Amino acid sequence: MMMKKTISFLIVLAMLLSVGTALADDSFNTNKDGYSTSYTYGYDYWGDVQESPDAYRVKTVLDSVSLGLDVRISKPQSLYVRDNDLYIVDTLNNRIIQVQYKNDEYTVTRIIDHVTGGNPETFNNPYDVFVDPEGSIYVADFNNNRIVMMDKDLNFLKEFTKPTDATFDQSIDFLPRKIVVDVAGRVYALVTNVNKGIVKYETDTSFTGFIGATPVSVSMVDYIWKKYFMTQAQRDASASFVPTEYENIFIDKDGFIYATITNFSEYDLKSDAAKPIRRLNGLGNDILVKNDRYPPIGDLWWMEGDSTYFGPSKMTDVTVFDNDIYVVLDRVRGRLFGYDEQGVMLWAFGTRGNIEGAFTSAVSIEHMGADLFVLDQLENSVTVFTPTEYGNIIYDAIQKYQEGEYDDSADIWRAVLKQNANYPMAFRGIGRTVFRQNDYESALEYFKMAHDRENYGRVFKLYRKQWIEKNIGWIFAGLAVILLVPLIIGRVKRMKWEVIMHEHSKVRKND
Amino acid sequence: MSTAKSARTTDKAEKSSGRSAWWARYKDSLRYALYVISHPFDGFWDLTHEHRGTLAAANTFLILFLITRVLKLLCTSFQFISSPIQHINVFEEMGSLLLPFLILCLANWAMTTLFDGKGRFIDIYIAMCYALVPYILIQLPMILISNMLTFEEGSLYTVMLSISVIWSAFLVFVGLMEIHDYSPGKTFIFIIVTIVGAAVIIFLILVFFSLLSDAVGFFVSLYREASYRLN
Incomplete structure (x- = not known):
């Protein structure tokens, strides 16, 4: 008997353990390397990948051949769109290619490779371009250490150079990487090796400080550990607590700057401490709306590790539609993520590779209407995406609701x-x-x-x-029944009892 | 002939009277749970020392506890609990509660029996099952009530839930104190010791299973090797 019990107990134990070890993989519809099984997908409430119809399809791919360029595009770094013109910054060829979209065709209208009256007149590794509504062109001329502004006929207007202000570290070269310009003509630039925030210039080219410095967040444990338990040598060897540099910036129609960050701890993402996408107001505070269960961080599931293929999404660029829908570009897995103004993911698509619709090393994204342009710096090409019917009706629905x-x-x-x-x-x-x-x-x-x-x-x-x-009638009726039934039953029981007692007394009398 | 018949009838009568006595005792021990949760110090003492509790009632409470847990995950309004129903395995949920419960009881018995705890394993088991009663009594109706509440009234739900857990935890403490005849301080220490003991037991189980799988693997490969040689 005892033996039997012991055996059955052991069997139950073994069953329970086997159940425990056979815990299911918590990610669905995902390959082991974190790539979705379908090109376009979304995340459901539980953070599981759900396959989705394609929201975008490739319209065409613009490269040196299809654009009819004699000199092949070499390591382009940025895109810019103003109205119907697409500007491709062809960095290693020191030029900017202006492509016009007309009658469903993309044709090169101008090659911007000099600035008349500038010093020097040519560019040296331009990294970014901005065109204001009047047609004036701003170029982040990386190795010439300047941001140059010219009119629409490429005549030199002014240049923004290294600030002489004491707050700017004078020992480093001034290497402008990304620029945006607001409606008033103020220039905001991301400068390599500057982590104090976005460098801001007034219209008269004077430097007026930094905005949006990323606050340094140090956990209590880290701080105590570093301060009291590390030797000086260890402290020097470990990374110091410094703010991180922005990766890219975009200015929306209201003058808010969207910025992305790729330098963060992957464990901070889901708690929204990392904030890889930010919307900065004039004071430099992040005012991005996040009303979904998960913050906008791109992929919700990834293989841990910091290699080229694994790890969390790294947003290398962002573009914002006029209705505040924004699209971010992930350089790790070559994916695009669309979010609405509330921070809800609309769709995600893309992958790595060198077929149409896949990227080897995506660096920049822009939009023209609802069409998306993605620049690949190794393929030296621009992929043009256009929304499918499915993608269009999502936009329509959001538009109608707004x-x-x-x-x-x-x-x-x-x-x-x-x-x-x-x-x-x-x-x-x-x-x-x-x-x-x-x-x-x-x-x-x-x-x-x-x-x-x-x-x-x-x-x-x-x-x-x-x-x-x-149903108020029924509720009262129910309550009445609940109260009355025991009362009646009690009454009936007592009556019965009285009758029995009465009978008994009669019997006794007869005796 | 007639004696045999009468013997059989008395046997039957005895059996039925035995069954009804068992049933009465079972019902009484179920009802006694209400006394235990409202008068824990008296209640737990009499539960084991006066044999007011039964194993059957304890099992009933444990099963009800597991059912409550599963129903809570499946039937609570989604406004308060977001359990991924598509991923839930009912037996896994039950097992993940039952196994630690049994291991903790075992660990407690193993530890207290060395340090003059008065309770036997069966006493500990019964007392711990009775300590789960507030959890069942509060959480089972709360599953229904949660479906009548709105998101804003969620604080009522969470307060009721915490009351049930705190009450049960208090009962576990008092229960262990009474059945082992310990002082509060000693009980507290032994609760910690029990948790450590449970960790050791789980470690041993894991080691046992990994060794077992290694041993099985050895014989499997031995058989393969031999069968290759023989062919």
């Missing part, structure tokens, strides 16, 4: 759901609309599908009130 045409947007979201039933935003969008139409029951259903707790709670409060008002 314009306040809620009923229309719900219809479009229904069309999205027909193509992709794993799209939480669509459920939320429809939920909001049916809620406005006072259809609480289906609103609850949709918000539940979207895992939107706040909105669900809001609807449920009204639904509950309505339900109670409708």
Whole structure:
């Protein structure tokens, strides 16, 4: 008997252990190397990869051959789009190629390789370009240590050079890497080896300081460990607590600067301490809206490690649409991630490789309307993406909702759901609309599908009130029954008892 | 003939009376749980020393506890608990609670029996199962109530949940104190010792299984080698 019990106990134990060891892989639809099994995908509420229809497809690939260039593009570093013109910064050839989009064709209209009246007149490894609405061109002339501004006929206007201010470290070369210009003509530049933030110039080329320095975050444990337990030699050898440099910047139509950072600890990403994408206001504070379960960090699942292929997404560039949808470019896995103004991921696509729609070393992204341009510095080509029907209806739905045409947007979201039933935003969008139409029951259903707790709670409060008002009669009836039934049963029992006692007394009398 | 028949009937009667007595005792021990959770010091003493608790009732509470856990994951309103239902394995969830529970009971018995704890393993098991009763009594209705609350009223839900856990933890403490006849300080020390002991037991189990798999692997490869040689 005892033996049998022991054996059965051991069997149960073994079963439980085997269950414990056979824990399922927590990532679905993902290959072992962290690459999705489908080209376009999204993340569901649980952070699992869900395959999705393609939101974008490749329209064409622009390279030296298709653009008809005699000198081949060499290690281009940046793209810029103004209206219908695409500017490709051909860094090693010291020139900027202006490509015009007209009648569904891309043609080279101008090659910008000099600045008339400049000193010197040619560029030396230009890294970035900016064109203002009047057509004036700003070039980050990296190895000439200047940011040069010229009019639309390439005549020299002014240049922004190394600040003589004491706050700027005079021992380093002034190497401008990325530039943006706001509507007032103020220039914001990212300068190599400067980690105090974005270098800011007034219109009169005077340096007015740094904005948006990344605050240094040191954990208490790190600090104590470093301060009290390390030797001087160890302290010198370890990395010091310094702010990180921005990777890239973009200025949106409202004058807010979007900046990306690629230098962070991968363990800080999901807690949103790393903030790889930032939207900086005039004071340099991050005001990016994050209303989703996960912060916008690109891939939510990755192989740990800091190699070329593994590790978290590193956002090398960002571009912002006029309706505040922003797209970031991940150089690790060559992926693009689209987010709406609330920080909800719309889609993700892309991969590494050298076929169409894949990148070897993506460095820059720009948009023209809803079309996306991605620059690959090793392939020396620009891939042009255009939204598919699926991608377009997502944009339409967001647009309609922003314009306040809620009923229309719900219809479009229904069309999205027909193509992709794993799209939480669509459920939320429809939920909001049916809620406005006072259809609480289906609103609850949709918000539940979207895992939107706040909105669900809001609807449920009204639904509950309505339900109670409708069923108040039944509720009171139920309460009455619960109260009365035991009372009646007690009364009946007592009566029975009295009758029995009465019978007994009669019997006794008869005796 | 007649004697045999009467013997059989008395046997039956005895059996049925035995069964009804067992049933009455079981029901009584179930009801006694209410006394234990409201008067833990008295309750736990009488539970084992006066044999007011039964193993059957203890098993019932443990099973109810596991069911409560699983129902909580599956049926609580998604506003309060976000459990990935598509990834949940009911037996895995139950096992991940049952196994530590049993190992902790075992570790507690193994440790206290060396330091003049009065409780036997069965006593510890019964007392620990009775200590789970507040958890069941509060959390089971809260599953239903959570579906009538909104997101904003979530604090009520979390408060009730913490009450149930704190109450149960208190009962575990008092229960161990009473069945082993320990002082509070000693009980506290032995709770820590128990956790360490449980870790040791888990370590031993893991070592045992890894050695076992190595041993099996050895014989498998031996057989393969031999079969290659023989062919």
